[in-house]
Amino acid sequence: MSKLTTLKSITTKKELADLLEIKRSNLTYTLYVLKPSTQYFQFQIPKKNGGFRTIDAPAKRLKDIQSKLSDLFLDCIDEINKGKEKNQHNEKHGIHTYPMLSHGFSRKKSIITNALMHINNKNVLNLDLDDFFDSFNFGRVRGFFIKNRNFELHPDIATVIAQIACYNNKLPQGSPCSPVITNLITHSLDIKLASLARKYSCTYSRYADDITFSTREEVFPRQLMAEEKGKYTPGKRLRREIESSGFTINSKKTRIQYKDSRQDVTGLIVNKKPNIKKEYWRTAKSQCHSLFRTGTFYKLTDQGMAIGNINELEGQLNFIDQVDFFNRLRQKPPLNPLYKLENHRKNTSNLLTGREKTFSRFLFYRYFYGNNKPTILCEGKTDNVYLKSAINVLQDHYPRLAKSKSKHGEYKPIVHFFNYSKRTRFLLEIFGGADYLKGFVENYQKNYSFYKAPKPKNPVILLLDNDSGSNGIINLIKGLRTTTIHPSTTKKNDIKNADFIHIMHNLYLILTPLNGSSDTAIEDLFDATTKSIKVGGKSFNPGKPDTSKEYGKEIFANRVVKEKKNSINFDGFKPLLNRISAVIEHYSKHT
Numbered sequence: 001m002s003k004l005t006t007l008k009s010i011t012t013k014k015e016l017a018d019l020l021e022i023k024r025s026n027l028t029y030t031l032y033v034l035k036p037s038t039q040y041f042q043f044q045i046p047k048k049n050g051g052f053r054t055i056d057a058p059a060k061r062l063k064d065i066q067s068k069l070s071d072l073f074l075d076c077i078d079e080i081n082k083g084k085e086k087n088q089h090n091e092k093h094g095i096h097t098y099p100m101l102s103h104g105f106s107r108k109k110s111i112i113t114n115a116l117m118h119i120n121n122k123n124v125l126n127l128d129l130d131d132f133f134d135s136f137n138f139g140r141v142r143g144f145f146i147k148n149r150n151f152e153l154h155p156d157i158a159t160v161i162a163q164i165a166c167y168n169n170k171l172p173q174g175s176p177c178s179p180v181i182t183n184l185i186t187h188s189l190d191i192k193l194a195s196l197a198r199k200y201s202c203t204y205s206r207y208a209d210d211i212t213f214s215t216r217e218e219v220f221p222r223q224l225m226a227e228e229k230g231k232y233t234p235g236k237r238l239r240r241e242i243e244s245s246g247f248t249i250n251s252k253k254t255r256i257q258y259k260d261s262r263q264d265v266t267g268l269i270v271n272k273k274p275n276i277k278k279e280y281w282r283t284a285k286s287q288c289h290s291l292f293r294t295g296t297f298y299k300l301t302d303q304g305m306a307i308g309n310i311n312e313l314e315g316q317l318n319f320i321d322q323v324d325f326f327n328r329l330r331q332k333p334p335l336n337p338l339y340k341l342e343n344h345r346k347n348t349s350n351l352l353t354g355r356e357k358t359f360s361r362f363l364f365y366r367y368f369y370g371n372n373k374p375t376i377l378c379e380g381k382t383d384n385v386y387l388k389s390a391i392n393v394l395q396d397h398y399p400r401l402a403k404s405k406s407k408h409g410e411y412k413p414i415v416h417f418f419n420y421s422k423r424t425r426f427l428l429e430i431f432g433g434a435d436y437l438k439g440f441v442e443n444y445q446k447n448y449s450f451y452k453a454p455k456p457k458n459p460v461i462l463l464l465d466n467d468s469g470s471n472g473i474i475n476l477i478k479g480l481r482t483t484t485i486h487p488s489t490t491k492k493n494d495i496k497n498a499d500f501i502h503i504m505h506n507l508y509l510i511l512t513p514l515n516g517s518s519d520t521a522i523e524d525l526f527d528a529t530t531k532s533i534k535v536g537g538k539s540f541n542p543g544k545p546d547t548s549k550e551y552g553k554e555i556f557a558n559r560v561v562k563e564k565k566n567s568i569n570f571d572g573f574k575p576l577l578n579r580i581s582a583v584i585e586h587y588s589k590h591t
Helices: 003-009 013-020 024-032 060-086 111-116 138-147 155-165 178-199 236-244 278-294 310-330 354-369 381-393 422-428 434-442 444-448 468-478 492-497 553-562 571-589
Strands: 040-046 052-058 123-129 202-207 210-215 225-228 231-234 249-258 298-301 304-307 375-377 460-464 484-486 500-504 507-511
Touching: 003 013, 003 060, 013 024, 013 060, 013 155, 024 060, 024 155, 052 060, 060 155, 060 178, 111 202, 111 310, 138 155, 138 178, 178 202, 178 210, 178 236, 225 249, 231 236, 231 249, 278 298, 278 310, 278 354, 310 354, 310 422, 354 422, 354 444, 381 553, 381 571, 434 444, 434 460, 434 468, 444 500, 460 468, 460 571, 468 492, 468 507, 500 571, 507 571
Parallel strands: 375 460, 460 507
Antiparallel strands: 040 052, 123 210, 123 249, 202 210, 225 231, 298 304, 484 500, 500 507
8 A cells, every 4th residue: 555545545643653653642642742832943054135034943852853854745646746757747637747847855856956947948937936935724734635636635744744733833943844745745836836837938947935937939938027227027926826825025126138148947047058157166265275275264154254164164065066967977978888887887987077186175174184183984885873873782892983972961972984985985085895995995095195184183094804805905905005903913924814994194994803724704793692692583694685585784783783773792893893993092192
């Protein structure tokens, strides 16, 4: 049974909790025992055009429930879209049916896909819905899920959903489920405006409260928006459709942009292709240049110049990279086969554009040179799960790895595990596995020497299985003059027995402890009881992918180690965690 069908059939709060995959007691306690005022914290962020936007962000317990609800509705939207794509014309009612039209907070859609709708058009109209989130009160949210023909939920279920989603009688900005609920409720307006746009040879799209119409006609249709001496007057039907849906137009943000000017749609330029503004890139590039030289950078605020936030800069660079990569995939002739992951392997540095080189250098600085925590690179994502779980359970024994949970604070890891992705593979030539990490070591001196900022405050630790797969890195570092082995009594030809190896600068290597003279992998640190746990009747085999009788590392990491960590004996990890702590202590004494 599909999730949408299940949602429409349930009638009790217990059934909703089961569908959301949360404990029933947790849902009851969060909604009906805790005071709403304790479930949110408020802060303000500056708006692009001045002033501040108030954000009501949920506390973790409520946020987790809202995230589950958001995922449920996104699954429902996928089902709704799939059905409507099969039947683009509703014969019974004689009207067109549309999949969800919003590009904001939707799967496979983004600011970029929203902008793409309006490229190469002669006239682009932007308008903004005033006080968008405040327009959705408790009664509107509850009533929608009761009456909407895609849902038609039981009134008790609609009530609980509204209780989860609303705060102070509105959908709060900062809640993970607010955007998807606004998309569902605003879909009827999207249909009306898309139909109106089609009538006057226009293209329509919406991203949250930003609405865009564009046309290739020489003159923008006055039936939608008339302009006279810089003053805009919306057409009667456009105004009526918007106001009858419970919204008002923010006249201060209404504008028509012409082809001979820079056309902007949700922050992207759309004259020829979706692109960022030149000054946006120049600012980010300048801030990177300062960061690489001095370790800090500045940004302009309403109060003047202030020290910049590296997380914000990473977000800006990531956004630029997303736009560039999107355009690269759309380019004609088609994308060079060298960019395909299976072809480019580790040799990508010569393929990077200027922007990609800057982003690559930023990522190296962010995670390996200017890292604010010790950074650990494992061979794969399952190793990260093992170590995070071990540190969590053994936190009281390792103050250099985590801040223990107390009456006045929560457990907090103070080491960072690097996460590999397709973009890190392309931009940094690292993707996990001993072969990629060997290349990382080979290029470390060259990459490190690019920066003039103060020396790193934290180490970078490569953590590998102590087996034949690590031989390439071991042979490499044996030939480096900078390498020192600890303890110092360990000889270079006996690196596999070392506690740790200081390769160069802030770069270290740790191998899993040998079992006598036998090679080991990180899975060998678990006891036999843990490795014998069956999942779905299958037994664990770390050396094979999933079969009808056996399961592999990914299921072991997530279904056994992560889910059952509080009942697992992690004592076998103590020698490895001791080595990580020793590296952190060693680097702190020698910097």
